[in-house]
């Protein structure tokens with residue numbers, strides 16, 4: 001067992017000297033002191049964010065309007081300024097056309113690379129193609145597409161026109177894509193015919209047809225062959241619209257006809273191929289748009305009602321990602337940046353932000369563990385990745401599988417997000433890659449970034465996120481709404497950040513937006529996580545505050561519970577649910593999946609109970625411990641604590657959880673209430 005707070009990594013004087021954030025402080029004329037810099041960044045947000053614009057020489061016109069007008073919700077940033085995300089992402093293409101921009105790898109090991117010049121050329125072609133289809137400023141372009149270079153090209157082309165992007169990963173089933181895209185009424189749908197995962201080809205042509213048929217707003221659909229444009233000829237027949245998959249053809253577990261039943265009649269819009277879309281060579285141009293002009297729409301995985309369509313603006317994303325990627329991940333033009341994600345998670349949007357700081361971005365499409373658990377580590381070694389990001393579950397899986405990554409001499413930083421990483425995960429990273437700085441990073445889709453994370457100036461302690469990020473005034477509130485240090489409380493933001501949503505789509509009076517973050521504390525963003533802020537500024541995240549374990553008034557985040565349970569080598573994964581309701585003590589139910597060859601014996605149950613009693617409290621001994629075949633997770637790897645709690649309290653699974661956004665919906669049937 002690793003004690004929380006054990007010092008694991010410290011920056012050398014050279015790391016501190018060479019850090020991008022150090023150069024920025026020198027430029028500001030401030031002493032190299034992170035805590036003092038953070039305090040200034042939140043006490044003087046207008047000065048701080050102006051300095052970010054100036055320091056990075058953002059391409060655009062800053063104007064002389066106020067930097068912040070109004071307060072949350074509805075604070076406005078850089079009134080009167082104009083810029084374009086795509087121009088900022090491609091700004092070095094003219095001067096360094098041969099510089100590396102994008103590397104793509106798939107499960108089979110196939111590799112494609114694009115220079116900055118090639119990327120800009122492709123963006124120009126697709127931009128022209130979208131414009132021919134009638135796409136202009138404010139129109140929505142939706143993509144049902146994998147993490148391939150064509151998707152990135154299409155996004156940048158969309159942004160260059162001032163049109164609005166939205167993507168879903170092709171492992172999403174039709175109903176959940178329809179739930180998302182019908183809300184935003186896209187003009188063009190870019191849809192892939194299939195994708196490869198875990199050594200299998202999943203044919204998505206019929207799903208793409210179904211989605212397109214339910215989007216009456218479409219003026220055209222672009223057909224992308226499985227594997228992207230570099231797929232072998234014959235992979236997709238664009239004239240007939242039938243997909244001819246190579247290799248084994250499978251049906252994804254989440255596939256299926258739309259929940260709303262079959263659609264009669266063929267779609268009225270034309271279908272064009274990717275090659276037709278990119279057929280004309282045209283000069284690249286960028287539509288200047290106001291700071292808050294919508295860039296993309298991402299979705300929060302809601303469990304009731306339709307997913308929330310969260311709109312982020314060009315300016316907020318450019319400034320936030322420049323700051324976070326440069327000062328916290330320490331990325332620049334010499335870096336090769338990889339984060340394991342699909343296009344359906346905001347970490348894709350974050351990953352491609354690497355272009356803003358000049359890094360080469362590595363796109364990977366496929367399973368993290370195919371053909372073996374070490375798949376991503378190998379990829380990182382082969383591509384000379386300098387910053388490797390992944391979900392915390394992959395680190396835990398690598399630890400449990402005894403993976404020993406090799407050939408990572410260039411690696412300097414390792415990002416972990418998605419769910420809290422326990423101290424043991426921190427220690428494994430440190431023991432395995434002692435030179436590498438682990439950056440546990442937490443924030444969310446809502447702000448398209450992390451607001452607590454690492455910085456190269458601060459040490460890393462087991463289980464502790466080293467700092468609150470610059471410009472993010474994160475505080476922990478006790479039940480009476482008072483800020484607390486050293487105690488677990490509600491994570492709130494008491495100052496606006498520029499990457500907060502500019503609005504929710506289809507929410508003209510802003511009520512849905514206000515209800516989502518501002519219902520509890522007036523003018524203060526409640527994020528929905530438990531956090532403890534330590535006296536030295538370090539932070540510990542304890543999971544979602546709406547799935548808290550409240551045992552006789554002792555409140556605890558679920559991550560503390562998992563930390564104890566998942567240390568047992570017999571346990572592969574776990575889920576804990578407190579069925580208590582407001583004012584009522586409920587039952588504490590622990591679900592476990594077993595490691596290969598292990599059994600849930602009476603002896604193991606007793607050891608689990610004793611350890612939980614000793615390490616947490618007698619109130620945290622489960623009433624029941626049940627073995628299940630799988631722990632329900634979203635496609636981006638988050639445990640479904642709140643939906644399972646609802647199911648156990650009587651809500652039907654299809655109403656409690658968004659089945660199509662789940663990695664393993666079939667396991668939900670094992671979580672039914674006992675009569």
Ligand SMILES: CC(=O)CC(=O)O
Pocket residue numbers: 347417418419441442443444445449450
């Ligand atoms: C940065 C994050 O917070 C990502 C996530 O967990 O969704």
